[in-house]
Amino acid sequence: MTLQVNDIQISSIAKAVERIRNTIPPEVLLLAAAKTRSLEEVKAVVRAGVTHIGYNYIQEAIPIIQAVGSTATWHMIGHLQRNKAKLAAQYFDVIETVDSWRLAQALDVRCAELEKTMPVLIEINSGHEPSKTGVMPEEVDKLVERMSALRHIHVEGLMTMGPRFGDPEDSRPYFKTTRQAFERLAAKNLPNVTMRYLSMGMSNSYRIAIEEGTNIVRIGTSLFGER
Numbered sequence: 001m002t003l004q005v006n007d008i009q010i011s012s013i014a015k016a017v018e019r020i021r022n023t024i025p026p027e028v029l030l031l032a033a034a035k036t037r038s039l040e041e042v043k044a045v046v047r048a049g050v051t052h053i054g055y056n057y058i059q060e061a062i063p064i065i066q067a068v069g070s071t072a073t074w075h076m077i078g079h080l081q082r083n084k085a086k087l088a089a090q091y092f093d094v095i096e097t098v099d100s101w102r103l104a105q106a107l108d109v110r111c112a113e114l115e116k117t118m119p120v121l122i123e124i125n126s127g128h129e130p131s132k133t134g135v136m137p138e139e140v141d142k143l144v145e146r147m148s149a150l151r152h153i154h155v156e157g158l159m160t161m162g163p164r165f166g167d168p169e170d171s172r173p174y175f176k177t178t179r180q181a182f183e184r185l186a187a188k189n190l191p192n193v194t195m196r197y198l199s200m201g202m203s204n205s206y207r208i209a210i211e212e213g214t215n216i217v218r219i220g221t222s223l224f225g226e227r
């Protein structure tokens with residue numbers, strides 16, 4: 001029997017999962033960053049045991065979420081616009097990219113309508129880059145303190161991007177800054193806030209992120225191949 005290109009692709013996804021699992025401690029959650037990947041590829045990664053899947057765009061995620069369903073946990077990892085808060089609340093299980101009070105409020109209202117409580121992470125702009133999304137590290141305490149009054153979203157940690165290319169070591173200062181904010185917030189013991197997750201590190205930088213204390217790594221290229 002000859003293998004189809006598709007079969008080869010799918011068995012290489014399973015091998016990649018195994019390879020990556022061997023390099024991360026068991027307590028670190030492996031999230032598949034699935035933008036641009038086909039339903040077959042996403043199914044293959046779920047079959048290989050990766051049950052946390054991240055999407056950057058709601059419209060791209062919805063048909064995949066509908067097809068795969070609740071065997072996976074769906075994370076929003078892209079910038080979320082307020083006018084998409086309703087769909088995000090409806091389809092996702094975790095929103096990793098809350099970065100403003102107005103977005104937090106909009107999500108809270110939508111989650112209340114759905115009678116659900118959404119775990120959220122705050123996206124930190126750890127490089128202080130004006131062109132990037134995320135809250136500045138100096139502003140995050142104020143935002144989280146405000147959010148602790150909201151009843152339908154629950155702050156559970158921080159997420160950051162950092163540089164995607166170049167020397168992985170260049171990511172370390174970004175991860176340190178985010179980790180420091182995480183620890184500072186955890187020490188505050190705010191009501192309705194549980195600092196549980198740090199989501200940092202991608203294909204080129206996840207080893208550094210693990211050294212800096214992350215417990216969610218978001219991997220695309222090393223799992224699925226180049227986009």
Ligand SMILES: *Cc1c(COP(=O)(O)O)cnc(C)c1O
Pocket residue numbers: 033035056077078161164201202203204218219220221222
């Ligand atoms: C694409 C993406 C990743 C994964 O990046 P790779 O370099 O493909 O591993 C992680 N996080 C976010 C937010 C992304 O958009």
